[in-house]
Amino acid sequence: MSTTLRLRRWQKHALDDIEASDRRDYLACVLPGGGKTTWALTVVLRHLRANPHRPVVVTVPTSSLKVQWARAAARFGLQLDPRWDGRARIKPDMHGIVLTYAQVASATEPLARIAHDAVAVMDEHHHVGSDRTWGDALEHAMATAGLRIALTGTPWRSDDNAIPFATYDAEGELQPDFVYSYADALADGGVVRPVMFPRIGGTMDWRASTGGEITATFTEALTKDLMAQRLRTALHADGGWVRSALTQAWSTLQKVRADDPDAAAILFCIDQQHARDIARVWRRITGDQPIVAVSDDPASQDKLEAFANGTGTCAVTVKQASEGYDAPRARVGVWLTNVTQPLFFAQAVGRIQRWRPELGPRQPAWMFLPDDIRLVALAHGLVEQRTHTLRKREEADEPAERAERDPEQVSLFAALGSQAEEPQDPDAAVEAAWSAAPSTPPRHADDPALEIAVPPPPRRFAEDPDGVAAFDILDDLRTRNSEAVRAIARMTGQPHKAVNQRLNQTAGITRIGNASVRQLQARLKAADQWLRSA
Incomplete structure (x- = not known):
């Protein structure tokens, strides 16, 4: 029996577009938090209604996203296996598998068969x-797939490698089939938060890699190498710039938490030691x-999941909380990393812009930035979209300058000190920023055309697991x-191997990792029964 789902306007338009076409490849560029996972699962389920024999294969960049996708699919009744070992076929109680791009490269031939x-x-x-x-492996593994849906929230690339199954024009520009931008989301309302970018200036003192001492503000023109050194100096954990940035972020967070008690901050740092130093400050x-x-902590993903669902005020991370991480209660960010790439910038901003319907139409977010021209250029593109959309300006958006990570000379470089430009009245600055934050109520929420029927997937279970991931x-x-097995071994004195072999034979299992739910239940x-008779 089909269920009814209310889509966002862009999701309905993109669904109509892909279903009206006979394209085998479809690329949707949707901003982080825009709802591309829900859209893709809706497309898959409606496609399976006419093609129930087709397996489902989802590929993602990280292991944590495998689990997120499997659980999201289970809420629609679609069962995806994130534990696929690269050898076995799809389990009989699964509709498909979800794996990383690294797994695609290491198990290309088995995946191509599936x-x-x-x-x-x-x-x-x-x-x-x-x-x-990864690209070559994906092209081979998915060469004979019946339908290929590609999703991206940040389609920038800093190299010349073409993205498999994507279309490019004569000038080499990527040609998506559907685009849903930050400006589109703000215009619709109720999709993402408007993000404010407070820029913090300052004066930095450092010893350059050549040995000489330099003093400069963010407004002074410098060479590429000296710009990188100036930014590293500002971000030194023991400097005045960091203290001021964190103090302003804390003041803003306290203001936000007065209305949103669970609101939190995310601090984006340079490396693991820097993250620990920033946490201390x-x-x-x-x-x-x-x-x-941080990456060398095996519990980092568990910590981030607990943070996303908790009430703590702050998470400090390097790159662990970027792409694919979902913590909608994060409302304040502080840019404390020397990365100046557009891709990572967009991913980081995406962590604080996710909408929470229960908070109402006015829920801005803040990303505090060094007043570095490269970061300002990246924020400028988003600010122009926000301003143009919400204030209905007619002037065309100016293109954001593409920024790259600068190689840093560290032979003689040493940060000597930094002093931020402090607001004359910090409390008034917070109030002013809050007052300037726009309201973005959802539009089209009552449009009946956005309600669609979503069919159930082909049956795999004797009983419906009711949204639980298989x-x-x-x-x-x-x-x-x-x-x-451990209990039987203790009671009978038999070795674990012998107990496992007997139970596997009884249940018709060759390898426990490939067993279905029914087989494990029978085992x-x-x-x-063995325990009761022992």
Whole structure:
């Protein structure tokens, strides 16, 4: 039985567009937080109604996104396996698999067999243009897929590698089939937050890589190398610029939390040691202990998930909380990294712009920036879109300057000190920024044309798991089976290997990792009977 789903306006337009075409490849460029996952799953389910035999293959850049996609799909009744081992076929109680682009490269041939005539969804598709190995592997693995849907929120590339299955014009410009921008989302209302970009100036003192001492503000023209050194000096954790930036961010967050008690900040840092140093400064200013999520901490993803669902005030990270991370309660960001690439900038801003309907029409976000011309250029593009959309200006948007990460000479470089340009009245500055924040109520919310029927996927379970992800059920059954094996081994004195072999034979299992839900349930039932008779 079909269910009814209310789409956003862009989702309905893009759905109508892809269903009206006979294109085998479709590229949708949708800003972070715009709802591209829901749209893609809707397309897949409606496509499976006419093509129930087709498997579903979803590719993503990171392991955490595998789990997010599998759980999102399960809410629609679509079961995707994020534990695919690169060898086995799709489990009988699964509609498909979800895997990383790295897995595509390491298991290209097995995937090509599974993906034959499949519905393929390639999330954050721009990643395969950055790694030629990934791109070549994806082209081969998905060559015979029946339908290929590519999604990206940030389609910029800093290299010359073409993105597989994408269309380019004669000048080499990417030609998406559908585009939904920040300006479009603000015009619709109720999709993303308007982001404010307070720029903090200052005076920096440092010893250059050549050995001489330099003093400069952000307004002074410098060479590329000296610009990089000036920014690194401002971002030094023990400098005055960082203290001022964090103090202003904390004041803003306190104002936001008066109406939104769960609101939080995310601090984007240079490297792991820098993140720990910044966390120390934040704690000194606020009295609050932030979570620190860095790559060498195996618990970092768990920390970020707990932060997303908690009430703590701050997360400090390097690149762990960028693409694919969803924490809608984050409303304040501080740019404390020397990365000046458009791709990462857009991803970071995307972490604080996600809309929460329960907060009402006025829920701005803030990203505090060094007043560095390269970062200002990146923010300028978003600010122009925001201003043009919300204030109905008629002048054309000016193109944002493309910025690149600057190679830094570190032989003799040393940050000596920094002093931020402080607002004369910090409280008044916060109030002024809050007053200037626009209201963006959702439009078209009552349009009946946005309601569509979403059919259920082909049946895989004897009983509907009611939105629960099958891989979570499998994980639970594997855990319970392992506990039963240990209990039998203790009671009978038999080795674990012998117990496992007997139970596998009873349930018709060759490898526990490839077992279906029914097989694991039968295995657990046999183990319970063995325990009762022992």
